[in-house]
Amino acid sequence: MLADFNITAPSLAEVMDFVSQHWPALTAVAIFAYIFSRRYLTPLRKIPGPFFASWTRLPRIFAVTIGKPHEWELKLHRKYGRIVRTGPDLVSVGDPAAINIIYNANDKFKKSPFYGPFMVYDEEGMLPDPLVISDKALHTRMKKNAYTAYSMGAMLQLEPLVDAVTDRLFVLLDKRPMCDLGKWLRYYATDVIFAVTFGEDLNFMEKGDPIGMMPMLEYVVGDYVAIVGQIPWLHNFLLGNSLVAKLVLGDNGLDGAALDLARKQVGKFRAKMTSEDITGPVTFVQRLLEQQRKDPASINDRELNTHAFGNITAGADTTTIAMRTIMFNVAKNQAIYRALTHEIRETAKLAHPVSYAAASALPYLDAVIKEALRIHPPNGIMYCRTVPAEGATICGKFLPGGTEVGISPWVVHYDEELFPEPEKFRPERWLDEDADLVAARKRSIFAFSAGSHTCLGKNISLMEITKLIASLLVRYDVELEDPKAELSFKCRWFTPQTGLRVKLRKRVL
């Protein structure tokens, strides 16, 4: 047929010639076609959102890089509504009712490629870290084999270990009537997590950071992962590449120092268990080792080490952030300070060591903790998931399979209908007389995530926060060094603050 019309295929030289003559027009057509197809040739065209973000992730990458994705997402949700297209294949949901659709027990919405840079590898491959596992059977096994060790019952008998760390903190704070309390809370939380996990800590409070672990957690787990998680393929050329990781982080690679440390501490405890009778509270690792002894098939060495590694990497900075939020807001607001200290000192007459049972029964303290987790969630990036192959309808909009979707705690926690004047720290909203409203607020609290991937360390954290805040206010009168000061923070995977400088006055008891 071509011969009939005398059309011959152009030679390569002719094509090159055409391209070199018309490249500006061709480039413009290609860009237009790319933008058009990304923007419109997808069912996501029906999801509202800024034009720019519908064909490129650059706005979101920029927001995360400058540490302000929370502000960016909130602004978009206030403009476009409960569901917003924040990238060509990325959707942010701000509807608390959608928490149960995206994050539930059946695990249909798997962890998205965002979690790729979190993955840590050892000689056998990817570590079975519950945070990143998509394989449901393996994830269920990892949760089951540590279920008792993370339970509140197990935590409560560890209280004496927490109290011993608190005693040491107080000795140090007694000598520092003016200090950066935020820094001390971080050292404290790190010592506590080591103490409850391994039965001994590394004296972060006394020695600073003896193993250089804190910068690794802050810059790799907190910052790098949040930024590179937006463009996960890039990880293969950065810290996901063993050569680059070695050059940047040294021999241990990504998170390797924490993994090595976890293995070493577990090994030490195992040796102790075979050589001597262990007395005292049953630590996290001891519980897992005893379980392994009774039922070796239930948990292997690698899984046990992974849980210990998880505690080291996930347990301290998150809890620190929550404690900083509480102390800052309580010291900043005189009415709240008076109500809380009255409850702790006069009504309950708590004394150090404060038991979790006594402190957790205080309604105002409980409301203060809830409000702190609401106003400043310790994780700053939406917990990304992938829509299952069959697609899903969320907020009345259909999302095709493969879309990356998620909810940011910062967005649902600042919902103006549920939390009027959301930027105000107001514990009273948790004590509202309208029980249905309070129940709806509780269902919207998303700081610990929800469904099958809910935070495993929630009990440790709540026990530690509740006891420490009550103990601090039993021992000290606390004031901000500068009453007008505000905390500054960056919002990435973690949301660590700086600037919590206080005056402490030891109370006469």
Ligand code: HEM
């Ligand atoms: C205020 C303190 C804490 C907050 C706000 C917090 C927050 C979170 C969040 C948001 C997730 C889930 C992320 C997702 O859905 O993708 C998570 C998972 C996890 N957290 Fe926490 N966390 C805290 C303390 C702790 C502590 C103290 C530990 C350990 C001792 C811990 C261990 C874990 C583990 C192992 C997971 C993975 C669970 C899974 O995916 O099955 N966290 N945490």
